[in-house]
Amino acid sequence: MITLIARRLAGLIITLLLVSALIFAVMDFLPGDPASVILGTSASADTLAALRQDMGLDQPLVLRYAAWLGGVLQGDLGQSYTYGVPVAGLIAERLAVTIPLAFIAVLLSIVIAIPLGVQAARHQNGLMDVVAGLFSHVSIAVPAFWVGLLLIILFSTVLGWMPAGGFPGWGSGFWAAFQALLLPAVALALPQAGVLTRVTRSAVLEVMNEDFVRTARSKGLSENTALWRHAVPNALIPVVTMLGLQFTFLIAGAVLVENVFNLPGVGRLAFQALAQRDVVVMQDVVLFFAALVIVMNFLVDLAYLIIDPRLRAGVR
Template identity: 45%
Template sequence: MLLQILRRTATLIVSLVVSSVLVFVFMALLPGDPARVALGVNASEASVAQLREQFGLDRPLVAQYLSWVGGFLHFDLGTSYVSRVAIAPQIVDRLQVTLWLVVCSMVLALVIAVPFGTLMALRQRRPSGLVLSALSQVGVAVPAFLAGILLVTVFAVKLQWLPANGWTPPNEDPVQFLRQLVLPVLALGLVQAAVLTRYVRSAILDVQREDYIRTARAKGLGPMQALRRHGFRNAAIPVVTVLALQLATLLIGAVVVERVFVIPGLGSLLLDQVANRDLIFVQDIVMLLVLAVLLVNFVVDLLYLVIDPRLKVATR
């Protein structure tokens, strides 16, 4: 098992190095001079040259890359080309907002997907199972931004139960924070729940066909008892895999949903800096998102060793 952990750690490190090179090269290849963008088209050549030297843009690309990676490892993300303000504190503030949105949405998706996916599998040929399957198909077809617009139209405009947009930190007004969190979490969570429900259903159906489930049923256990004792752990393996993939989708969806609900999260910050052509800011945010996705996949790989006993036997 220790050897497997070391292998996965090495894979994570190599993936991070390759990803950082790709992100840096992609940003370096974009047209335009960041110093010229920051100072404006009317700036003198001397001013542009001075700013390029200040930001280190006059150095070789290899030196710029090594400096950027070294700063990233110490969470020194540099200074914005446009606002001349340190980047790290701004990202930390916005990241807290996005984490609330992503974590709550994923929890909601799991709370919905696990029981309803199991119910769909157990009642696949009954009317209730068919209705749930149809609803999940509709949820898969609806994008998160459209779900957000529909929720705002119904619950904010028509019924006026919840605010349509805005963000209040939880330490300032917990009640208003929860009210403003409900609609964006529903917009993201319901769409993700529809996708996960299909995978939970498929995993449960596959487990039900296994010999050990048939043996448990033959010994007198009911469908739910057999699943609870022998099936859920094996069914969790493909679902955990999908969760890692869905997190990347959730982060991308959060970018759009934050715009719909005017939430000052990391996605909104990324779009703002793309509009400002603040390339170092965009580079840092993209790398941070890549790091988050790779770390989640790394954690999922480690969970396989816990969930699947066959991997433990294979590593002995």
């Protein structure tokens, strides 16, 4: 098992290095000149050349990549062209919004989808199955940002129960910050809950037809006990896989939702950096998203070994 984990870690490191090189190369070939964005189109050629030299943009691509990667490995993500502050501080500040938002959305997705998917499997072709199918189709088809706009109209404009946007900060109290994140979390959670409901239903249906579940029923266990004690735990592997993917999707999907709700998160930071041609911020944010996906896949692989003893038995 230790050998397997070591191999996965080595693969994770190699993948991160390859992804970082790809990100740097793609960002370098994007149209536009950061020096021109900072100084404006009326700047003289000499001034632009001096700024490019000061920013290191006159160096070869390989040297610039090596310098950037070396800084990243030391925790130095560079200096933002637009804000003039360290990018690490910018991202850390925005993560205080995006990470709680994603966690709340994942929890809402789990609370909605797993009970609904399990009941749909238990009552296959019944009313609950129809309701679950309808919910899945509608929630997957509707974009998260559009759901966010509807939630703002209903709960903020019409009912006045929730704030329409903005984030007061965690220093204003947990409840005020939670209220600001609740509607965007619902907007992010509903499409993911639709996908998770389908995955849960399919996984539970497959396990319910296994011999060990039928044996449990034949020994006198109630339908509920056989379902929750035997079927659901053995159906968790595809569900855990989807949850791991969903967390990364939610982080990336926050770009639009954070802009709809005017939240100062990582997604909004990425959008602003793109509009301002702040290449350093864009590189670091995209690398963060990519690293999050890779690390979450690694954690999901480890979760398989914890959930399924059969996998542990096959690992040396």
